[in-house]
Amino acid sequence: MLKKIFTNSAGILFSRILGFIRDLLTASILGANIYSDIFFVAFKLPNLFRRIFGEGAFVQSFLPSFTRSRHKALFAAAIFKRFFLIIFILSLLVTLFAPFFTKLIAIGFDAHTIELAAPYTAINFYYLDFIFCITFLAALLQYKEHFATTAFSTALLNLSLITALILYAHAPKEKIVLAMSIAVLIGGFLQFVLHLYKTYQMGILRRLIIGFVALKHKSNLIKDEVKHFYKNFFPAIWGNSTAQVSAFLDTWLASFLTFGSISYLYYANRIFQLPLALFAIATATALFPSIAKEIKNGNETKALQHLQKSFWFLLTVLTMATVGAIMLDCEIVWLLFERGSFTRSDTLQTAWVLSAYMIGLVPYGLHKLFSLWLYAKHQQLQAARIATYAMLTNAILSLIFIYPLKAPGLALASSIAGFVSLHFTLRSFGYRKFSQILKSRYFYYLLFGIALEIVIIALIKDFWRIDAHI
Structure with a gap:
């Protein structure tokens, strides 16, 4: 299990490093102007769908249903056919009515800017077609407990964009935006080809093709299974959308604060997301197929053993x-961002926001782990309810905290919402089962490790301050 987790973590880390290089090049070559705004707006819509659809909702609904299916090739072919058709039609609509969809994303753009951005919005949206195919094939690879291809393929998008930025560094700004938009599609295509090759190599693609051929005459065999999948899919979509809605609310509220508040939230959240992705998301991705299979086979004891090891x-x-992040908040922000226009004052403000976000790291990470139990048991509707409770908590507390605490208050509201998510998730999982996990001897090792880390970090911080004064 640890090998699978570290494979996912290594892939995520590699992609995040390339993403950081991409951001540096984008800022340096494209700058901060109307053209950079146009590209970010054009890429925002497919990226939003990717984060809602591709990073959880589909796999969490598809994999348990696929595991239970008695006609797996037929079931997979039927789901792929319907979803790809819907997404392709949606892509055509965005192409035909690109100005309308661009206006939906960037309501503040004037008519001229909308006209400039619309073609790029149409181009970028086709990335979603590739993302669905990649997500679908990745789910089949996860069923076979193969994670490396998906983990490392995410870097191909960043490599494609980096290449476009380097090749067109001295071109006019509009050509750079066009090159980056095409690079998005090339990155998606490369990811798709890599997944296609791996599924062919593992014999999955051949069985899938057989499923497509047989689907025309045997679709009635999976009618009930497909209905059950859709019943779970739409709650999963909502459950995975609430985090994006909350993030949008934070940005919207921060726009009423002093200049720079949105940036403080953005930079602090970037740091917060790194350990969440490296450990929590990587662990959940690696563990989910095993949990789903054990529960499907009626072996909850084995599933709980997997969960216990991953929990500690x-x-x-x-x-x-x-x-570490709370004790070294200023040092981390200084090391990553304090240069050029990012001043010492910005570092201090971002550090406060970072500390407020980090309070919620453990509950958010554990929520992702224990929510696997709900998805494996086909309790997507309950997971959606929990996500709604957390979103409402975040919204109410954000309105309460925004004026006395400013931007850190919005981050703190998000962290408290994480505790709400964890509470309701554990209640659905069963506090009795959770108490059995806590009785493990590993608890004492954890306490010792935390105490030792606090001492080491405190010493490092003291030496840092002494050196700074010298």
Whole structure:
């Protein structure tokens, strides 16, 4: 299990490093102007759908249903056919009515800017077609407990964009935007080809083709299974959308604060997302197929054993990351961002926001882990309810905290919402089962490790301050 987790973590880390290089090149070559705004707006819509659809909702609904299906090739072919048709039609609509969809994303753009941005919006949206195919094939690879291809293929998009930026560094700005938009599609195509090759190599593609051929005459065999999938899919979509809605609300509220508040939230959240992705998301991705299979086979004891081992690993690394980030908040922000127009004052403000976000790292990470139990048991509707409770908590507390605490208050509201998510998730999972996990001897090892880390970080911080004064 640890090998699978570290494979996912390594892939995510590699992609995040390339993403950071991409951001640096974009800022340096494209700058911060109307053309950079146009590209970010054009890429925002497919990226939003990718984060809602591709990073959770589909796999969490498809994999348990696929595992239970008695006609797996037929079931997979039927789901792929329907979803790809819907997404392709949606892409055509965006192409035909690109100005309308661009206006939906960037309501503040004037008519001229909308006209400039619309073609790029149409081009970028086809990335979603590739993302669906990639997500679908990745789910089949996950069923076979192969994770490396998906983990490392995410870097191909960043490599494609980096190449476009380097090749067109001295071109007119509009050509750079066009090159980057095409690079998005090339990155998606490369990811798709890599997944296609791996599924062919593992014999999955051949069985899928057989499913497509047989679907015309045997679709009645999977009618009930497909209905059951859709019943779980739409709650999963909502459950995975609430985090994006909350993020939009934070940005919207921050626009009423002093200049720079949105940036403080953005930069602090970028740091917060790194350990969440490296450990929590990587662990959940690696663990989900095993949990789903054991529960499908009626072996809950084995599923709980997998969950227990992952729980102690995740609790340890996330707690250490939380302690380290809160104690070294200023140093982390200084190291990453304090240069050029990013002043010492910006570092201090971002550090406060970072500490507020990091309070919620452990509950958000553990929520992702224990929510696997709900998805594996086909309780997507319950997971959607929990996500709604968390979103409402975040919205109410954001309105309460925004004026006395400013931007850190919005981050703190998000962290408290994480505790709400964890509480309701554990209640659905069963506090009795959770108490059995807590009785493990690993608890004492965790306490010792945290205490040791606090001492080490405190010493490092003291030496840092002494050196700074010298």
